[in-house]
Amino acid sequence: MLLRHTPKEIVERSALTVNPAKTCQPIGAMYAALGIHKCLPHSHGSQGCCAYHRSALTRHYKEPVMAGTSSFTEGASVFGGQANLLEAIQNIFTIYQPDVIAVHTTCLSETIGDDISQITGKAQEEGKIPAGKYVIRASTPSYVGSHVTGFANMVKGMVEVFSGASDEKEDQINVIPGFVEPSDMAEVKRITREMGIQAVAFPDTSEVLNTPQTGRYEMYPKGGTTIPELKSTGRSRHTLALGQLASGPAAKLLDAKCKVPCTLLNLPIGLRNTDIFIETLRQVTGASVPEALRLERGQLLDVITDMHQYFYGKKVALAGDPDHLVALTQFLKDLDMDVRHVLTGTPGKKFVNRIAEITGPNVNAYEAKDMLYFHQLIKNEPVDLILGNTYAKYIARDEDIPLVRTGFPIYDRIGHQYFPLFGYQGGLRFLERILNALMDRQDRDAPEETFELVM
Amino acid sequence: MSPYDEKIKAEEVKAEMLKAYPTKVARKRARQIILNEVQAGDVVPEIKANTRTIPGIITMRGCSYAGCKGVVLGPTRDIVHITHGPIGCSFYSWLTRRNQTRPEKATDANYMPYALSTDMQEEQIIFGGEKKLKQAIDEAVALFNPKAIGIYATCPVGLIGDDVHAVAREMEEKYPHINIFGFSCEGYKGVSQSAGHHIANNKVFTDVVGLTHNRKPGKFVVNLLGEYNIGGDAFEIDRIFEKCGITVQATFSGNSVYEEFISAHMADLNMVMCHRSINYMADMMEKKYGIPWFKVNFIGAESTAKSLRKLADYYGDKELTARIETVIAEEMPAVKIVQDEIKPRCEGKIAMMFVGGSRAHHYQDLFNEIGMKTVSAGYEFAHRDDYEGRKVLPSIEVDADTRNIEELTVQPDPQSYKARLDETRKTTLAAKGMALNDYEGMMAQMDNGSLVIDDLNHHEAEVLIEKYHPDIFCAGVKEKYVVQKYGIPMKQLHSYDYGGPYAGFKGAVNFYKEIDRMINTKIWGMIKAPWDIHPQVVAKYGWE
Ligand code: SF4
Ligand code: SF4
Numbered sequence: 001m002l003l004r005h006t007p008k009e010i011v012e013r014s015a016l017t018v019n020p021a022k023t024c025q026p027i028g029a030m031y032a033a034l035g036i037h038k039c040l041p042h043s044h045g046s047q048g049c050c051a052y053h054r055s056a057l058t059r060h061y062k063e064p065v066m067a068g069t070s071s072f073t074e075g076a077s078v079f080g081g082q083a084n085l086l087e088a089i090q091n092i093f094t095i096y097q098p099d100v101i102a103v104h105t106t107c108l109s110e111t112i113g114d115d116i117s118q119i120t121g122k123a124q125e126e127g128k129i130p131a132g133k134y135v136i137r138a139s140t141p142s143y144v145g146s147h148v149t150g151f152a153n154m155v156k157g158m159v160e161v162f163s164g165a166s167d168e169k170e171d172q173i174n175v176i177p178g179f180v181e182p183s184d185m186a187e188v189k190r191i192t193r194e195m196g197i198q199a200v201a202f203p204d205t206s207e208v209l210n211t212p213q214t215g216r217y218e219m220y221p222k223g224g225t226t227i228p229e230l231k232s233t234g235r236s237r238h239t240l241a242l243g244q245l246a247s248g249p250a251a252k253l254l255d256a257k258c259k260v261p262c263t264l265l266n267l268p269i270g271l272r273n274t275d276i277f278i279e280t281l282r283q284v285t286g287a288s289v290p291e292a293l294r295l296e297r298g299q300l301l302d303v304i305t306d307m308h309q310y311f312y313g314k315k316v317a318l319a320g321d322p323d324h325l326v327a328l329t330q331f332l333k334d335l336d337m338d339v340r341h342v343l344t345g346t347p348g349k350k351f352v353n354r355i356a357e358i359t360g361p362n363v364n365a366y367e368a369k370d371m372l373y374f375h376q377l378i379k380n381e382p383v384d385l386i387l388g389n390t391y392a393k394y395i396a397r398d399e400d401i402p403l404v405r406t407g408f409p410i411y412d413r414i415g416h417q418y419f420p421l422f423g424y425q426g427g428l429r430f431l432e433r434i435l436n437a438l439m440d441r442q443d444r445d446a447p448e449e450t451f452e453l454v455m
Numbered sequence: 456m457s458p459y460d461e462k463i464k465a466e467e468v469k470a471e472m473l474k475a476y477p478t479k480v481a482r483k484r485a486r487q488i489i490l491n492e493v494q495a496g497d498v499v500p501e502i503k504a505n506t507r508t509i510p511g512i513i514t515m516r517g518c519s520y521a522g523c524k525g526v527v528l529g530p531t532r533d534i535v536h537i538t539h540g541p542i543g544c545s546f547y548s549w550l551t552r553r554n555q556t557r558p559e560k561a562t563d564a565n566y567m568p569y570a571l572s573t574d575m576q577e578e579q580i581i582f583g584g585e586k587k588l589k590q591a592i593d594e595a596v597a598l599f600n601p602k603a604i605g606i607y608a609t610c611p612v613g614l615i616g617d618d619v620h621a622v623a624r625e626m627e628e629k630y631p632h633i634n635i636f637g638f639s640c641e642g643y644k645g646v647s648q649s650a651g652h653h654i655a656n657n658k659v660f661t662d663v664v665g666l667t668h669n670r671k672p673g674k675f676v677v678n679l680l681g682e683y684n685i686g687g688d689a690f691e692i693d694r695i696f697e698k699c700g701i702t703v704q705a706t707f708s709g710n711s712v713y714e715e716f717i718s719a720h721m722a723d724l725n726m727v728m729c730h731r732s733i734n735y736m737a738d739m740m741e742k743k744y745g746i747p748w749f750k751v752n753f754i755g756a757e758s759t760a761k762s763l764r765k766l767a768d769y770y771g772d773k774e775l776t777a778r779i780e781t782v783i784a785e786e787m788p789a790v791k792i793v794q795d796e797i798k799p800r801c802e803g804k805i806a807m808m809f810v811g812g813s814r815a816h817h818y819q820d821l822f823n824e825i826g827m828k829t830v831s832a833g834y835e836f837a838h839r840d841d842y843e844g845r846k847v848l849p850s851i852e853v854d855a856d857t858r859n860i861e862e863l864t865v866q867p868d869p870q871s872y873k874a875r876l877d878e879t880r881k882t883t884l885a886a887k888g889m890a891l892n893d894y895e896g897m898m899a900q901m902d903n904g905s906l907v908i909d910d911l912n913h914h915e916a917e918v919l920i921e922k923y924h925p926d927i928f929c930a931g932v933k934e935k936y937v938v939q940k941y942g943i944p945m946k947q948l949h950s951y952d953y954g955g956p957y958a959g960f961k962g963a964v965n966f967y968k969e970i971d972r973m974i975n976t977k978i979w980g981m982i983k984a985p986w987d988i989h990p991q992v993v994a995k996y997g998w999e
Contacts, residue, residue, distance in 0.1 A: 001561065002568045005599055015590035017542065017574040018598070024543025046610060047508055048518020048642040052547035054933050059551075064937040066913065071508040074859050077614060077643045088511030094477050095914055096513070107541045108610035108643060111580055142541035143575050143611070215982040217917070217940035345542075372569075391549070394568055411551075 002394050006372055008379040019371035019391065021319050022345030024142030025150025026104050027053040028179060028246075030067055032154035033102030033136075035185070035203020037224030040098040044085055044116065045106025046072040060409040061182075061209040061417055066219060068092050068101070072108060081114045082122070089120070089135060090128045098220065099227060103137045104154060110141035134227070136161040146346040147408070148245050148321050151179040155203060155250040162227065163234035165258040170235045172198035173285060174260065176250055178243030178267055178323055179408075180422065182206040182223070187420035188242070188268075191278065195287040200229045200236060210417040234258035238284045242277070243267050243323030245348070267323050268422050269430075270331025271300055296424035303431055304335060310438055310455075315383040317341040319374045319392060320407035322351045322367070328387060328406065329358050331427065337385075341377040343369050371395070385438060402437035404430075461830075461904035465490050468906060468922045472915045480509055487909040491901050497844065499898040504909040505838040507646050507856065513913035515809065515835045515931060518642035520544055522651025522836070524607040526732055528638075528659070530554035530683050530708040531716070533564035535601040538572045539588050539619055540609025544642070545572035553950050555687045556710050564601060564712075571595060575611065584617045592626045596633065603663070603713045606637040613641045634713075636662040646856050647836035647910075649731065649812065653860050656735035659707075660863070663716045664740070665871060670721035673702030675770055678722040680737055680748070681729030681813070684709025686955020691962050692753050698782045699763065700775065707733055720744040723875055724769060726751045726762070730894045731812025731837045741892060742865040745874040750894045755820035756790040756963040768887055771880075786960040793964045794824060797971045802826035804926035804974060807919060809911045809934070810948040812837040816897035818929065818948060821957070821966050827926070831919055832897065833908035835931075842907060844896035913937070926974050942982050944973035 026043055030053050033041035043050035050069035057065040068091075070076070070084040085103070092101055103116055116137045123129050138157040140150040155176060175192065177185045186206035192199040207223025233239075233254060239262035241251035251262035263284065268277035275297075278289060304311075315338045318325055322344050332339050340363065342355050347368040355365035364377050375395045378386070386396050386403045390411045396403035410416055420426035439455055446452070469488050473481040486503035493499055508514045517525075524536055525548045538545035549570035558565045573591045575584050592604060604626075606619045619637030627635040636658050644650045670676060677696075682689050689709035696703055704722040705715035725737045725748035737748035749769070751762035760783045767776040806822045806829050808815045819829045834841055839851050876884070876891075884891065898907055908915060916934060919925070920941050928938045929948045938945035946952060946969070954969060956962040 002565075004561070004565060005569070007598070011597065013594045015573060015587045016537070016594035016598075017545075017572045019549070019568075019570055020542050020546050020572060020574070022542060023546040024541055027543070042511070046518050046642040047514060047516055047647075048521055049543065049610075051515075051517035051521070051933070052543065055551070055931075056547055058932050058936065062936060064940065065933070066513055068511045068513055069508075070510045071512070071514065072643045073507055073646060073856050074643050075855065077610075077641075084510040087509070091477060091480060091509060091511030095475050095480075095511075106610065107543075107575075107580075108614070111611040111614050141577070141580075142543050143577050143580050146542075211940070213940065213942070213982060215940075215942035217920075217937055 001398050003375060003398050006375050006379070008376065010373070010376045010380070017370045020345050021343060021369065021371050021374065022146035023056070024107075024147060025140035025145060025153065026106055026142065027056060028147040028149065028151030029102070029104035029138050029140045029154035030054075031057060031179070031205070032151045032203045033104070034065070034208050035205040035224055036100055036102065036158065036230065037226045038099035038220040039102050039224065040092055040096055040100070041067040042088060042092065042101050042103045043067055043069045043106060044081060044103050044114065045070060045108040046077075049106045056409055059411045062414065063209045063211060063417070064217070065209070068096070070109070077108060077112060080112055081109050082119050085114070085116070085119045086123055086126070086128060089123045093128070093130055093133060096219065099132075100134045100136060102154060102157070103135060104140045104150065105138070106140070107142045110139065134161060148179055148323070148346050151246050152249045155247065156253050158202060158230055159233065159250045159253045159257065162230035163254055163258050164231060166235045168235060169237050170232060172200060172232065172236050174233045174236045174239040174254065175199050175201045176239065176241045176247035177201055177204070179246040179321065180243070180267065181416045181420065182208065182210045183416065183418050183420040184422040184426070187422040187426060191293065191423055192281065194290050194292050195278070195281055195285075197281060197285050197287050200225065200233055202230055202233065234260065236260050238262070240265055240277070240280060240284070245322050245346070266330065267327040269324070269327035270334060270427050271297070271304070271424070272330055272334055273327050274423055274427060293424070300424040300427045300431070303428060307431070307435055308336065310435055311335040311337050313338055314385060314438060315340045316385045316387060317374065317378050317383040319343045319371060319388040322346050322348060324407055325351075326354050326358070329355055333358055339363055340381055340383050341374065342366070343374045343377070345370060385434065402441050404433050404437050462490060464922070465904055465906045468918060471922065472918045475914055480512070483509060488915070489907045491898055491905045491907050492903050493899055493901075497895060497899040499843050499896070502839060502842045502898075502907060502909055504834070504842060505646060505649060505836070505857065506854065508910060514910060515912070515933060516647045516910060518648065519640045519644040519651035519654065520607060520609050520642050521548065522648030522732070523638050523640035523655040524548055524605070524651070525552055526648060526683065527652055527655035527708060528605050530556065531711045531713060532556040532558060532567050533601060533712050534603045534605050535566050535595050535599050536571060536605045536607060537591060537595060538570070538607045538609060539584065539612055539617065540573065540575050541611065542572055542574045544609040545570045552683075553685050553953070554709060555684050555690065557690070566599060566601065580611055580615055583615055584612065585622050588617065588619070588622050589626060592622070592635070596630055601633065603634040603636075606635070608637065608639050608641050610642045613639060634662065634666075645860055649836040649838065650860050652732040653735055656733060656739070657861060657863055659716065660736055660739050663713070665720045665744075665868070666717040668721060668871070669718045671702050671704050673700075675700065675772070675775060676702045676704050676722050677724045677726055677766070678704050678719050679706045680725050680727045681733035682706055682709045683729070685949070686951040686957065688753070688956045688958035688962060691956040691959035695759070695763070695782065695786070695959050699779050701766065707736060720746065720871055722746060724748070726766070727894070728753065729811070729813040731834070731841050734894070738892070739863060739865045743868045743872065745867070745872050747875055747891045749889065749891055752817050752820060753958040754814070754817035754962070755824055756787065756960050757824060758817070758820040759959050759963070760787070765889065768884065768889055790960050790963055793967050797967045798825045800971055800975050803828075805830045805923065806927045806929065807831045807923070807925045808929035808948060809833050809835065809908070809916070810930055811835050812841055814948045816841070816900070819900065821963060822970070824963065825967050825970065827970070829901065829905065830923060830925070831906040831908060832901065833911050835910060837909070840894065840896060842896050842898050842909070844899060845894050927970065942979055944979070946970070946973060
């Protein structure tokens with residue numbers, strides 16, 4: 001047993017986190033920044049954080065992940081990091097020539113109290129920011145919130161700098177896809193394209209973190225939301241924010257700053273939430289739903305009806321990030337699966353209520369808990385299926401329960417980069433993965449006489 | 456290329472690298488990018504190392520916490536490691552380094568799959584986190600009741616004035632059966648992981664080594680230092696030692712347990728693999744207990760044989776020498792078969808490696824064994840002695856960043872000090888060419904005209920690749936996919952790309968095969984699509 005010291009009996013802990021179900025803000029900010037075309041994320045702190053975040057993202061995507069760091073030493077930690085950041089900005093624009101530097105803070109620079117906007121202002125004054133280039137920023141102290149908060153803060157930072165208020169509106173909408181995979185961001189764009197809608201999706205990491213092998217390395221790949229696109233977001237007619245936590249703050253700021261009204265939606269995962277997404281697109285733009293999407297919807301529905309018996313009543317435990325968990329729980333409930341445990345490390349009391357609204361009160365839903373707790377819940381009430389990130393595989397192995405990898409990070413499988421979870425097609429693939437997991441298990445465990453040829 | 460051309464090329468490449476930099480950066484980097492030139496007496500040019508990373512530069516380096524908790528202490532399975540700080544640091548160092556461990560019994564302690572953190576919140580940043588840390592220790596004891604607990608401070612801890620050492624002392628009084636110790640390894644200490652190695656070495660030396668005096672049974676009892684059992688390397692080394700009749704008292708720290716650390720001072724000898732991360736321990740144990748050390752390298756079959764023979768020389772025991780020779784003779788044929796098969800396919804190809812503090816040196820041997828040459832190499836966080844040899848130690852200037860890392864003054868232990876070698880034996884060994892307590896460094900072994908680069912960064916890596924078109928490039932995970940996008944195979948020498956072991960005889964075979972697979976796969980030849988190779992089309996319509 002790999003987790004041999006995990007006791008079944010739950011004793012509440014108030015100070016010790018064991019096996020976290022969240023990580024720190026800056027990695028979310030770094031990821032978001034990679035969704036701007038020709039942007040280099042920059043970590044203002046000591047270099048270890050940056051190395052860790054780059055490594056984690058690299059393991060998850062199997063792609064280059066570039067970012068600068070202010071490389072604090074003890075001196076900078078005592079006297080403040082202004083000199084380091086000024087030097088970094090100059091070096092980055094000279095050597096790596098991005099269009100945008102996206103600075104996020106770390107525990108260290110936050111504790112010291114470095115004022116990033118004052119420092120970037122100084123950089124501007126000193127001519128360290130070339131004409132037509134930008135430095136954007138987000139405050140991302142890791143002792144507040146989680147990686148999801150960091151993502152949200154950086155997206156908000158994009159609006160702060162780029163989105164300009166204007167009375168002249170354009171016939172376009174904004175979609176903030178949330179802390180999701182490049183494949184999901186591409187799916188958002190595909191759906192709006194299918195519907196003939198002009199949409200700016202930001203941030204957009206598609207073709208940044210799932211780039212092709214061409215024999216040439218591009219430091220700034222083709223993908224990412226461009227600066228003109230980001231600037232135009234203030235002239236859009238509407239914003240759809242997918243995922244309350246990750247996309248809500250930016251959408252609300254766009255509303256306050258540029259008078260672009262917003263609608264907050266769940267992530268379009270599964271039948272119901274994709275329906276809502278597409279219906280909202282239709283309502284806010286007047287576009288009609290094309291045959292192609294109707295076909296995809298019908299196919300998803302068809303598989304659910306065909307295979308319903310394999311979903312029905314199966315117990316599931318989920319760990320991950322709130323926005324995902326809300327949408328996934330809804331999907332599983334619509335399949336008539338029995339959602340037993342839903343847990344996130346990200347703090348936020350609302351989460352528990354939102355899950356209970358979907359499942360009814362008979363569920364173990366927790367915020368700000370860890371994977372040890374998750375494991376204990378499973379030990380006390382076993383399930384048929386686990387949905388979680390790569391770390392959940394230790395639990396899955398010990399408890400001999402199938403695992404379908406969802407969320408972040410996924411270090412040990414590929415697919416999330418390329419195949420969306422969003423949309424009807426994403427739902428279809430997700431169902432395929434769940435069915436494979438459950439049915440492989442049934443095949444493995446079935447007594448000889450009930451080993452089925454046709455299923 | 457003739458050595459002369461090689462030198463010119465290296466000079467051009469260096470100039471190309473520096474061209475992109477602002478003056479101040481160029482000036483600094485110029486002293487860290489060195490054309491190798493080995494002169495009589497293994498005198499090599501001076502390289503600037505272990506200095507600050509330039510802000511804004513995309514560096515390979517990590518931090519002191521990573522060096523302390525991640526590298527040195529992390530691989531010990533029965534110490535509970537509590538990271539005191541916000542959640543991230545603990546999350547990222549959770550199982551990501553592939554230190555394999557193999558508890559003997561299903562009931563033995565193994566805390567490695569657990570990441571423990573105080574998950575500091577704003578309240579603690581403002582009012583202090585010691586209370587939460589104490590509570591966390593209580594909860595860890597309730598859950599695991601371990602023999603030992605290490606507390607690791609991350610960036611904000613020092614700044615808010617939390618004293619992990621005071622908490623450790625207090626909690627040790629509360630739990631006298633548990634050894635509790637703290638590490639001030641805040642990420643901003645020093646200039647890289649290296650500071651963390653030193654901090655880790657110091658604390659393990661003062662608080663752990665020497666607590667009990669149990670020597671493992673055996674005639675030849677040694678410690679292996681700086682071997683972290685990535686990919687099972689230590690398992691292979693253990694296998695070979697066992698065949699040779701050598702007992703490993705303690706490994707720092709691959710597949711290790713706390714019990715072995717506390718009696719490590721009972722060994723006859725310290726063998727040092729990764730000089731950078733553990734030389735402090737070797738040095739301090741020499742001073743306090745009289746245990747000599749020498750540098751070994753078990754990466755490469757020849758190097759393994761050489762290291763084993765060194766051990767035989769050290770003991771000067773006929774039986775042991777004979778046994779070691781038998782083992783080498785037994786192991787080598789299987790290595791040779793694979794080597795002979797693979798070498799013709801790899802001969803003359805070029806490699807580059809930029810890793811940590813010793814592998815960039817060690818792995819050159821392995822590549823040599825299949826006829827591949829290393830044209831450029833460097834360390835991520837080493838010091839001048841790892842490049843130029845320990846002979847330069849007295850001339851290394853101690854800057855402010857290094858001065859902040861405590862240097863312990865160590866005296867011979869009145870009870871436990873025992874010189875393992877008398878003067879005559881020392882002289883005999885010296886006459887045989889055995890360098891005790893010494894390391895000659897990487898540069899003396901490299902060809903003239905090769906480029907030695909300290910703290911290589913992203914821009915310089917790109918220049919290297921574009922100018923040299925190496926057949927293989929070795930570094931870490933952050934560099935992996937950059938290199939491969941160029942259509943060049945990239946071998947990770949930290950994580951081994953989830954393969955290994957590469958140490959010892961069996962490891963060498965694994966590595967030859969791995970490099971053969973990577974370099975000679977068809978896939979690199981398929982990057983261009985047919986329509987890119989012959990863009991012209993005659994037909995007007997697809998069906999004509
Ligand atoms: S928790 Fe703070 S110190 Fe640790 S990696 Fe994250 S930002 Fe850095
Ligand atoms: S071999 Fe390299 S990676 Fe491993 S501990 Fe030594 S310096 Fe670090």
